[in-house]
Amino acid sequence: MAEKKDPNLFGFKVDNKTFENIKENINGFSKNKVTNVLWLSIQEKFLENKEYWKDNENLNWFLEVNLKLKN
DSSP: OTTSOOGGGGTOOOOHHHHHHHHHHHHHHTOSHHHHHHHHHHHHHHHTTHHHHTTOTTTHHHHHOOOOOOO
């Protein structure tokens, strides 16, 4: 999605429930160093096109969520 492509066209099954699940569980998904690096990279890619995503109700929250690990 960060490349502005529909993931469903590439074999991923993504719908509104997918985004709800990510939003509800992002802190758990990104709580260790390995997965955190991946999520931060994804977020950085979205932030490169912040204006494009800011009106997308499914994704605009992701632009602002703090994914930095707590020490």
